Structures are given as structure tokens and as C-alpha cells.
Amino acid sequence: MTQTGSTEFRRSPSTREQRKARLRADPSPQVLVVGGGINGIGTFRELALQGVKVLLAEKGDFCSGASSAPSRMIHGGLRYLENGEFSLVRESLLERNRLLTNAPHYVSPLPTTVPIFDYLSGALGAAARFVGLSEGNARRGALVIKLGLTLYDILTRHNRLMPTHRFSGSRETRRRWPDFAPEIKCSATYYDAHISYPERLGLELVQDTLSACPDASALNYAGVEAIEGGKVVVRDMLTGERFAVSPAYVVNAAGAWIDGVNGRMLGGRAEKRLIGGTKGSHLVVRNERLLRELGDNMVYYENQEGRVCIMFAHFGNVLVGSTDIRVDNPETVRCEADEQAYMLESVRTVFPNIRIAPEQILYTYSGVRPLPYREGGATGTISRDHSFHRRAATAECPFPILSLIGGKWTTFRAFGEQAADQVLKDLDMARRRSTRELAIGGGREFPRTPEARGEWIRRVSQETGLAPHRIEELLPRYGSAAREVAAFIAAGADAPLATLPDYSRREILRIIRHEDVETPEDILVRRTAVAIAGRLTLAVVEEVTGILAEDRRWAEAEREKALRDTVASLSARHGFVPPSRSLQDVERNRIA
Template sequence: MRFNRNETLAWLRGRPGVPVLIIGGGINGAGTLRDLAVGGVPALLAERGDFSGGASAASSHMLHGGIRYLENGEFRLVREAVQERNRLLRLAPDDAQPLPTVIPIFTTFSGLLNAPLRFLGLRRRPAERGALVIRIGLAFYDAFAGRDRVTPRGRMLGREEALRRFPRLNADIRAAALYYDALMPTPERLCMKVLLDGLAAHPEARAVNYLEAIGVEGRAVRLRDAETGEEFMVEPGCVVNAAGPWIDRANAALGLHTAYIGGTKGSHIVLDHPGLMAAIDGHEFFFENADGRIVLICPLHDRTLVGTSDIRIEDPDAARCTPEEEDYFVEMLGRVFPEIGGVREGIVFRFSGVRPLPRASGRTGEIPRDHSIQVDDRLPFPVFSLVGGKWTTFRAFGEQAADAVLARLGLARAGDTCARPLPGGGLGVVPDDDEIRRMCREEAVVHLDDLALRRTLLGMLGRLDGERMQWLARVAGAELGWDARRQNDEMERLAGILRERHGANLLGA
């Protein structure tokens, strides 16, 4: 079954019972819907905005084991993430690409990967031992790939070799590490594919965007259509709260007071900078300063993505990339590639989001990154809250959530997603009219910003000027039945989002 918003809303008017209601259509909600559908259980997923519009739209685009989580001794997570990364490289080759990654190693700042050292009781060794530290880290990382290996082993590059390969790198480096992770070129499309695959796996599975869970009455959950204000009641066997950084707020709407999340904000900038693009030569660069601050620089189609910060924040809706974060990116970039200027002028897009991390005190870098499922039995139906959960591990986390639900419902699993490929198909930087029309028909497009920011790369890669926005509104409008006034409203809405959330003032460009 494909998305059919009107049909699903008509069905909801009958106050249906559903085995599972999933709140939230980011990657973890989508992954859980898919795993349940393949397992034989049809869920209804309600997303209050657009699919993949929350934390899932704010990632660094990495499918990674999380080499730096070794620092906190999170070996279980790193092993699972490396294995899931490898699985995606095999089962979703259009959406997961091997990414050679370089860690420059300096004499005076080599904080990264102290974990294996700590683990080995060598915590207080001087920073000059950076190369040794990183060599041990790579050995751990490679060991986790096990027999599953789909990427080459990591290795060290001497100073001369590193500078020969990357001549614009800071000449103060002592050495560099080269290892492999994976890049998601279009995460929002991957989330859409996960949803489409889930809907295809069970004829009664359903997912609706712009539908918010707002309350509980007796055995029913109240849902509100954000487009019309119409309300619906649905009676779930159980609820999966996959609201990411909004988990506690979604629980509060259901009348449950929880304090699971202590999110941190992370921002990124996207650069149109051919010089930087040439300097990194298709590699991710990953660098941690002695004070624990990190910068990653990686290729994203014909642009360069630079991030990210890690700052505590209370309200996930307030996350924006600030001028201070921008200064920090420019400064850190200057340390890795000191001769490269014009960074600020090259910014075409900014984005920011909140990691749904568990509530914990201490330094942000030390907050555990592993995921967990919290169960609440205070309502007439159990509520499973999915706390944490990275992009990389969405399949495993969805599987664990589905297992918990199946156990509670007393059902046996009909199938699993371990070796199930995801739908193929890449995406051009600027899609053509036919592609836009197909997305409008098949991919639950409700607003122009769904198309510009999540179904295509037009927004993120800074490809939207006034003319292109009009073209997009015209083609989408013809398919979705928007008259001239609605097209104008949609353009204004998109321009407002670009300006307010992404610091991209493109209407008149």
C-alpha cells in the first residue's frame, strides 16, 4: 500500500482499533513500522509534521560505528553500529556509500580516542601519544567489523604521505589515520524508503504526516490533523513513542510525566566552496581539539558539509545554527586547512537539530549515546518510549522495539528485516518534472517545503532561487491541485522556513 492521506483519514473517522500506534515519523518510528510490518503486525504511524523532519533531518549524514564513542567505553553500541553500517552498505547501496575518513593527528591536540587508552588504564599519557591512541582505536573499530567486513581496514599515514595526498592540510600534523565509515547522501529519502518498504510489507500498515498525538481519553488516543484541525480517536493495543527529542513532551500530552531526554543541539553549515571540496578530495575529515570540541568536514554531492556542535538545550523546537557556532566552524576549519579562506562567504544552508540523548549530567561528550526502550504501564495500554537511537542503528533499534511489542501482544514474529534490501534508486541534485510529479503522487507531499527540503536536495544544497521555487510550486501544484493562490502561499511558507530555520534568504536570489 502507498500513502493515501485522505483514505487513511477517512478510515480514522471510524474510530479504529490498531494493534500499535507509533508516535513520530523520524527514522526510528519509520524503522519500527517497517520491522513490525515485516514481522506481521500492522502499525499506524502518526507524524505531527513531515516525515523525517525532526532530529532525522539534522544529522551529519554518517552511517558510522561512532569511533569516538569508544572514548566512553560504549563498546556494545560501536559493535552494533559497525555491523548495521555494514548491513546498510550491502542492503541499501544507493543510500549508503563507503566514506574514507581522515583523522589528522597533531602534537598538541589529540584528544580523540583516548577511550581505548582509558580502557587500558593509560589515561594520563601525554597528548603526544595521539598516533598510538588512534592506532589502538582503529584496531578496536576494525575488530568489530568481524567477518562482515565490507570496507578496507584502517591504517596510519605518515606525515609525508598525508601531506602528499592532502597538500592543503595543516603542515603541523604529525601523522593521520585513514579509515572507512559510510555516508548517507540523502537521509530524508532513506527514511521515506524505509516507510514505503514498511507499507509494502503489510497491507494494513499506515503512516500519516501532519497528524499529531495530543491526548488520551479512556482507551483511546486523540490525534489532530494539523492541516484542518479535525480530531480522530484511535484505540491502540500499545503505543510506541518514537518522538525523538520530543519524547517527554509527547508522553506529557498522553498524561504521562517522564524525564527520559536530555538532548544536545548540533548544527551544520553547507558550503559551496570548490577549494575546500578539492582539499578534502572525497574524504571526510574528522578532528577533535584538546578541549573535546569536534569538527567534521565531508563531501555532500557537490557541496561540503561542516559540523557539528554539542550544546545542551531544553526546547527542541528552538534549535538554530547561531553566529557563534558558525564562528566556531570557521575557526576549527582554519586549524585543519589553514590556507583555505572564504568559508563564511560560501555558506548556502544552515541546519540544526537535537540529539535525543538520555538525560544525564556531566560533559555533553560523555552523555551515553546508546539507545534504550523505556516501558510505561500507567495507561490502559503500554507505552514504549524509544530513547536515543542513531540513524546508523535504526534497523536494530526498530527490531528491538518490535520484539518488545510482539512479546507484549503475545504474537510470534512472521519475518525479520535482517537481510531485507531497501528499495533502490538515487536522486539527482536537481530532479526533473517527472520525478517531482512522482514524488507528489507517491511520497505523501503535503507542502512545498516537504518537496524542497526533504524529498529533494534543492534546499540543502542551496539550489533554490526565486525562479526554481516557482517552477517547483507550478509542477507540484498541477499534480496536487493547488490553484495560483495556494501556490503563492506555499512559496511564502517555504521562503519563511528557509529564512527562519536555515539562514537562507533565497526568494529574490
């Protein structure tokens, strides 16, 4: 097994253009993975590390669908216990701990408090749901929560990285949480984990794989169109160039788009519906009182009908989520006004005296969970476990298609491992290595204690000449890879961004040149935390677009189109509302 400090992952991955050139010369991967969300990326990584010649094709940017819209939790799934999904919870807790170990730069412990409104309520309902006699939701009382948390602790007893749960009585709860609703009787606190940069972690997995595996290739903005003459047609969504790819095997990891991809590959003859997605929406709000009240805790609570919601501090604001609504078209999802009202009202069930004004909503996002299709029933009772559907090769489709159903951020590695093992079995190949203890990206050699971080910052500051405070800004963004970022920044004339002074021009340039960036939105939403931190303004979008345009030598018309397209996309998907003045007015006053 590769050790944490191995240099094989320090080689620079090839560029997108280099990978396209290779595909033109040799369009015959053993396996084509369709979908560059976290499940597709995890499977791509697993296969490539076993020596499989694999191509990953994603129609948008990497981690731009549901993988960019999680609750930012890495968790065991406490509520899944009610559905009897013990194996999923066990696997999730194990994978949570692996991510705490393998990606400590982005995944960290998150103390989680459950406010409890009653002592005995929900026991009968939970039992009925467990044995399949009921699908209704109801608030869980202390007895049900105590049982669930005890099972949580039992399942991690052999691999415990964090404290066990504890209960707090009325007096202690009121002392710690003075703004809790008076109906709250007591509380329980346990630990799960938080992920700061999920999209960057996905990108690191891609880059690690490209660096370590010469036969692996990955393209963002590359969509699967059809099967023609027994070959899969992959189109560059930016240039229109088409590639006729001849794989021996296809893994469909397109998430909520799985049925559409299968339909295109099978000429509209998909055998059955596999995905019954549900939409999860979230809000980022700026409310100082709520932020102070939460501190470093997440509050994991139930609203009146028993729907589980969350709120916790994230990049200096409060993240609130989420909804669970059936959807048929994943292309058009956004956080609608009624969902926003629902989540704001749910906060008031716990903190009735804290009002979040509509203007305090800084950012919204939505994603579609790729859950297994089921006719009817409550969305909360649909299994969150993952599974496969294998379609055998036929004359029209001369390769098997393995569709990945379900899955979540916490379990991506295990799901990818299981999918890869199925593919390896079908290809009569053996597994060479495990990823269970394989560090990811900037998690390798990451300084884990305050003392180690201080020494690391001092040393890198001396090596690069950047001020210690600048290294301190870069470390949580890039982990130990901040050393390479700092070296790039120090290699040329640099200046802080006018609109984001804690970022600099050369930091953005490195992202552009080394991280498969094609659009300004790639930078603002997925390579940095600018969007989810609630820092989007028209001036920010314009300045970042200008840096990208300058580096790519875009003509003025290209720069203006990219600016307009980015504003339109951010408005449609994330509720971004630019000032009413026209972009032509902005252009006349553009930042130099």
C-alpha cells in the same frame, strides 16, 4: 525471509487520503507509533512485517526532525570506544555493513582521514574517560587513535566489507594533504560510510511497509494531542480533523519531543524526564579549494578542545559539522551565528590557509539528538546508545507506553527490531521474519558495478525512451526505482524546470503524487537534494510551489500562502535569505 527481488514491495502504497478513510472506518490499531523519524519508522516497519496492525503518526513530515539533520554518516562511532561503549560500536559496525548491502543506492563507503597532531597526547585522558575518572576532552595522539582503529578492525573481522585502517607518516601525509596545518605530524585512514539521501531512505521504508502490509498505515502531519476517554486523539495538522484512536499499545518514538508527548498523553503528569537533547548543527559551504583538497575523503578531526568535527564533499559542496549543545526546546533550533563561527574556525585548525567566507555558506541545518537525560557533565560523554522506558497501563492510560530513548541513523534497524521484540513479547505475539538481509526501496536489484550500471541505464533508456543521460541522473536519486520514475516521466509531455534543468516537471509531479507530499518544503528539503545541495533560490521555491499548486488545484491565495510559508520556514530553519524584493514583485514575473 523475503528475497531481494520480491514483488511485494513493488505494489503502490495507498495515498494519505485513503489511509485517513481507513482510519475513520477502523480507528483501532493494535499499536500506535508516535513519531515518524527514523526510529519510529524502523519500529513501524518491524511490527508491520510481523503481522501487527500498526499506525504510524508523525506531527510533521516523515523524517523532518533530527532524522533530517544528521551528519550524513553511517558509522560505527569510533569515539564511543573511549566511553567504553563496545557493544554499541559492535552493533553500529554490523548495521553499517547491513546498510551498505541493503541500501547500496544511498549508502556507500567513505574513506576517512584523521589528521594527528601528536604521537602520545591524550592517552592518559582517554584512559581516565574510559574508567569514568574524567569527562574532559583533549586531542588524541597517534597511540590512542591507533588503538581505537585496531579495535574497529577487530570488531568487523568476521563481517568485513571495506579495507582495514592504515597509518601514513609525515612525508606521505604532506604529499596527499599539502594544505594540512604544519603542526600535523601524520595521519590515519579508515573506512566508514556516507548516506546521500537519508530522508528518502526513511520514506522508502514507509512505502515498502505500506506496500507489503495491508494492515499497516502511516500518516504524516498527524499529531497526538491527548488521551480522552481512554482513547488517543490524533489530529490532522492540515485540516484539523480529529481521530479518536484505540490502541492496545503505544510506542513513543518522538525523539526530542518524547517528554512532551508523554505529558500530553498523561495529562501533564509525566513521571520523569527522559530526554536531555543536544543540538548538532552543520554547514554546507561552497569553497572550491577545500573541495579539491578533500577529494573523496572525509576529514575527521579534533579542534583545540578535543571536540570531534567532520568535513567531506556532499553534492558538489563541502559539509562541515558539527556542534553538541544542550537544548531544552527542540522547536526553535537553528544553526546560530556563533555555531557557524565555531565550525569555520575549526576548519582552520586543519587547513589554516583555506578561508571560508561567510557568503560561501549556502545552507545550514540543526537537529536535536534524543539523548538520555542527565544532570550536568560534558555532552560528549552522554551515552549514544539506545534504550527503552516502559510505562505500564493504568486506568487513565489503558495501554503501555514504550518510549524510545537515543538511537541514530546507523542503528535504526537494530533499535526498531529490539523495540518491536519488546512489544511482541508484551502482546504475546511471535516474530515472523527478520529484516537483517531485507533490501530497502531502490536498493533492490540495484546495479552495483560500473558495468552493471551502464547496462541498466542502457536497458531502461530503451524501455522508456528517455535519453541515457537522463536515466543516469535518476539512478542515484531513486536507485532501481528510477525505472518506475522514468516510465512515469515518459508517459506524458515533459520539460526541464527553468530553475533546475536537471529536474523536470513530470519528475516533480511523480514526487507529489506518489510520495505523500503536502508542502513545497517536503519536496525541496526531504524528497530531493535541492536544499542541501545549496541550490535554493526564490525562483526555485516559486517554480516548485507552482507545480504543486497546479496539481492540487489550489486557488491563487492558497498558492501564495504556501509560497510565503515555505520561504518563512526555510529562512527560520536553514538561513535561507531571499532577495529583498517582495513576493508580489516575484508574482508579476512568475515563471509560466
